[in-house]
Amino acid sequence: MGLVVTGISQDGDIKALEAALKDAGLKLDPIQLISGDDSTEGVARRQIGTGLITGGQGTGVPGINSDGPGLQYFRTESLSDRLGDLEIPDTEMENYVEALQAGRSIVAYFAHEDTVAKVEELFRAGGLAKVKTF
16 A cells, blocks of 8 residues: 555645644654755755865875866755655656656655545645646
């Protein structure tokens, strides 16, 4: 049984849904709202360079005192990465991408087996369209 409940919001306002989830005794931290302009960028994307560690003097260790572009160690999380976290099957993904391109938002809730039915019910009552569980 899937545990990620998804739905499409026309305007991205989920305050009433959050209140309903809270009133039902459900936590709010497993809820996500994804819009078309979402992407999360890591705090740092590249190493600053050799001067940070060695003061520019170099250590003689290969790779540490080069003035190259640095190694990427955080990445930009793309929208497809965020949608992929929702366990949406490839056959359904295009529907969600189209909704985002049309200005709607995706609402997702990472439920437990005993709360999936209640979350689905609250999503529908909250006016979300195409409520599905993956």
